[in-house]
Structures are given as structure tokens and as C-alpha cells.
Amino acid sequence: MGNQVVTALPNWVPETVQRYLAHTEAGQPIRDLARNASCHASTVLRQIRKVETRRDDPLVDAALATLADLHFSMPRRSAQIWRGPATVTKETTSMSHSAKIRVPTPDAATLEIEARRVLRRLCENGAVLAVAENMEKAVIVRDGDGVTTTRTAVVDCEIAQAMALKDWISCANPGRVSRYRITAAGRAALGQLLAEQENRARQEKESGFAEAQAPFLVAGEAGPAMPRNAATPPRRTRYNLSESPLIALARRKDRDGKPFLDDELVRAGERLREDFELAQMGPRVAQNWDRFLTGGARGGFDAGCDTPSRPSEARDRVARALSDLGPGLSDVALRCCCYLEGLETAEKKMGWSARSGKIVLRIALQRLKHHYDGQNEPDRMIG
Numbered sequence: 001m002g003n004q005v006v007t008a009l010p011n012w013v014p015e016t017v018q019r020y021l022a023h024t025e026a027g028q029p030i031r032d033l034a035r036n037a038s039c040h041a042s043t044v045l046r047q048i049r050k051v052e053t054r055r056d057d058p059l060v061d062a063a064l065a066t067l068a069d070l071h072f073s074m075p076r077r078s079a080q081i082w083r084g085p086a087t088v089t090k091e092t093t094s095m096s097h098s099a100k101i102r103v104p105t106p107d108a109a110t111l112e113i114e115a116r117r118v119l120r121r122l123c124e125n126g127a128v129l130a131v132a133e134n135m136e137k138a139v140i141v142r143d144g145d146g147v148t149t150t151r152t153a154v155v156d157c158e159i160a161q162a163m164a165l166k167d168w169i170s171c172a173n174p175g176r177v178s179r180y181r182i183t184a185a186g187r188a189a190l191g192q193l194l195a196e197q198e199n200r201a202r203q204e205k206e207s208g209f210a211e212a213q214a215p216f217l218v219a220g221e222a223g224p225a226m227p228r229n230a231a232t233p234p235r236r237t238r239y240n241l242s243e244s245p246l247i248a249l250a251r252r253k254d255r256d257g258k259p260f261l262d263d264e265l266v267r268a269g270e271r272l273r274e275d276f277e278l279a280q281m282g283p284r285v286a287q288n289w290d291r292f293l294t295g296g297a298r299g300g301f302d303a304g305c306d307t308p309s310r311p312s313e314a315r316d317r318v319a320r321a322l323s324d325l326g327p328g329l330s331d332v333a334l335r336c337c338c339y340l341e342g343l344e345t346a347e348k349k350m351g352w353s354a355r356s357g358k359i360v361l362r363i364a365l366q367r368l369k370h371h372y373d374g375q376n377e378p379d380r381m382i383g
Contacts, residue, residue: 007071012108014166019044020051021064025072058174059131059157059164066105066161106158112193114159117277119168119190121153122182124247129169129180131160150267153274245336245343246270246365249358260358265365268372269337272321276338278314324371329364336361 009018019037022028023044030048034041055061106114118140121127126143138160140153160180163169168186171178182190246269250261318338322330331350335341336357341349343357352360 009067009071010105010108012106012111012162012166013067016047016051017064017067017165020048021067021072023048025068056174057164057171058133058178059161059169059171059180062157063105063161063165066158070105104158106156106162111159111162114155115163115168115189116193116197118153118155118159118163119182119186119193122169122180123187123190124152127152127181129155129160130177131157131180132177148263150263150270151274152270153277245340249343249361252358261362261365264369265362268365268369269333271372272318272333272368273337275314275317275321279311279318321368321371325364325367329360329367332357332361333364333368 009021015037019033022033023030030044031041034044037044051064055064118129121140122129124142127140128142129138129140131138136157138155138157139151140155141149141151143149160169163186164171164180166185166189167183168189169180170183171180173179246261246266250259250263250266252260254260322334325333332346335346335349336343343361344354346352347354347357350357
């Protein structure tokens with residue numbers, strides 16, 4: 001073990017996992033780890049055994065194998081990884097082997113941004129994160145009427161592995177396609193991440209940045225807190241963490257007892273929102289979607305000013321969809337599907353009468369579905 005090169009692990013890695021890797025990969029004795037942690041050796045031993053039992057989870061096993069290869073490299077290392085005397089040697093699955101070769105570990109900032117987006121999606125009713133073997137991407141799907149499912153987001157495998165390692169998501173029955181659900185720790189982490197983002201936004205405003213133009217946020221992130229005083233009542237949350245405005249509206253019934261929004265219309269709105277989220281991952285150039293709101297300079301959007309990439313392609317798809325909807329319909333689609341504004345807020349900002357927004361939104365979603373149905377197969381791909 002003397003020739004082994006050990007580098008610092010990312011700061012998002014839990015302490016128990018750090019001790020597990022230090023023992024199994026670097027060969028540090030349990031007593032030394034316990035002495036450094038100011039705890040009993042039996043406590044560290046239980047932590048190591050607990051992490052070892054979690055290696056039945058494909059994402060956890062892949063994350064541990066990746067961290068071992070990237071931060072505990074050894075010259076002329078054999079194919080079988082040394083796990084230490086207190087652990088059990090396990091065969092690496094094909095998914096873990098693929099992840100070890102091609103998937104890097106995310107940094108803390110990227111994990112925080114992606115976790116806000118992914119965990120919020122997993123809070124929706126019936127939402128699961130599906131991971132298939134030998135795939136670099138995972139998808140979040142939500143059960144619809146029991147027959148069809150709606151894909152709501154795409155997640156990089158390194159992000160999914162990090163969240164599984166932090167016990168934010170868990171899988172009851174791993175297999176060729178493993179389905180992960182958010183845990184109680186994941187819900188608590190989401191609340192903490194949103195609170196920290198709100199505190200940072202408040203501190204920036206108090207430091208004199210209130211006049212700066214606020215950038216658009218990825219869907220699922222909390223907006224900056226508004227200043228309050230004694231005369232201003234607390235502002236109500238726009239939407240619940242466990243649902244989007246479309247899902248809340250889809251639960252309502254029309255006069256015939258059918259859902260006000262069927263699954264196809266909800267999928268059309270979710271597809272626009274997914275492209276909107278992908279568009280935010282690129283540079284902030286030409287991403288002022290306010291130009292598409294009523295009265296804006298619709299011709300001022302230059303979709304070709306960015307180099308060809310997935311974010312720029314997503315911006316092009318959003319621009320084509322909003323242009324096809326036209327004024328009025330594009331306004332309500334952008335506000336409710338992308339900005340996640342409630343119907344009451346959208347009606348007030350656009351000067352509409354009460355309870356008229358849901359009718360216009362349904363017409364916009366019908367037009368949006370027609371727009372997507374008329375596209376060629378290459379243009380129908382998302383991401």
C-alpha cells in the first residue's frame with residue numbers, strides 16, 4: 001500500500017463513506033480512524049459494515065467504485081479491488097464497471113444545483129428515478145393513469161450515484177432497470193437546499209445587489225425572498241414542493257367528471273418545461289425569455305448566437321414552440337409550465353379575469369401538443 005496515490009475526496013462525500021474508503025482502499029486501521037474521529041473503534045466498524053451492506057444497490061456500488069478508482073489509485077492495480085479484512089469481496093456489476101470507466105464524480109456546486117431540480121421532481125406523486133444497466137443517463141418518470149407514464153426529467157448517472165450514496169434516494173428491488181424513490185433524508189435535504197439558496201439571495205440583496213437583474217432559475221429552484229415589513233403580509237408559496245401547477249390542475253374535474261387536463265396535455269407541458277430547464281444549462285447569452293411575453297421584442301431572440309450544443313438546441317425548441325403558440329397562449333404556457341407560476345399569479349400579471357387562466361392554459365396545451373405531434377422524429381427528441 002506504500003505506492004498508492006491518495007487524493008482528497010469531494011467534500012460532499014459522507015464521513016462514513018470516507019472512513020469506509022480509507023479502510024478498504026487505503027488500508028488504514030479501524031483504530032486509527034476511530035482515534036481521528038474521536039469515537040470508539042466499534043462505532044467505525046459498524047459504519048464500515050453498514051456501507052458494505054449498501055453495495056447491493058447498483059448506484060451506491062458504482063459510486064464507491066468510481067471514488068476508489070479516482071482517489072485511491074495504485075500502480076499496476078489488479079482487476080480485483082482489495083476491500084480490507086473487515087469487508088466482503090463482491091463482484092462488480094456491469095453497470096458499476098461502466099460507471100467506473102466513464103462517469104466522473106460531480107463537484108459540490110453541481111450536485112447542489114442538480115439535487116434541487118431532481119429531488120423536487122421526485123417529490124411528485126408517483127415519481128421514480130429509473131436507472132438501466134450500462135446507461136449514462138437516468139430518467140425520472142411519473143405514473144399517469146396506470147397505463148402510461150410521463151418522463152419529467154433526465155439525470156446524469158454521476159448525479160444519481162452521488163444522491164444514492166448520500167441516502168437521498170433508495171431502491172427496494174435492484175435489477176436490470178432499478179427504480180429509486182426519494183427518502184425522508186432526501187426530502188429533508190431538499191428543504192435545507194432551498195432554504196440555503198433563499199438565505200444566499202437575501203444576503204446578496206442586503207449587500208447592495210438589489211438593483212442587479214435577477215437571472216432566471218432552473219425549474220425547481222426557490223426564488224429570492226422578497227423583503228417584508230410589518231404592513232406587508234407573508235407571501236404564500238406559489239406551488240407545493242410535491243407538485244407542479246399542471247399536476248394540481250390535472251386533478252380537477254370538468255363538468256363531465258373527466259380530468260380537466262388529460263395525460264397527453266400534461267406531457268406536452270412537461271416537455272416544454274424540460275427543454276426550458278435544459279436551455280438554462282448553457283451560457284446566459286440570449287436566454288431572456290421575457291422577450292416572448294406580451295409586448296416583448298419577439299424578434300430580438302437570436303437562437304443562433306451560441307455554438308451548437310444541447311442547451312442551444314433546447315433553446316431553439318422552446319423558441320419554436322412559443323412562436324407557434326403566439327401571443328397570449330405563449331405567455332400562459334411560459335409562466336405556468338416553465339416559471340411554475342400559479343394560475344392566480346398569471347391572471348393578475350396579465351390582467352385577466354379570475355378563473356379564466358385555466359381555460360386559456362388548456363387551449364395553450366392543446367396547441368402545444370399539436371405542435372409536438374407535427375414535428376419530425378429527430379426534432380421530437382428531448383435533450
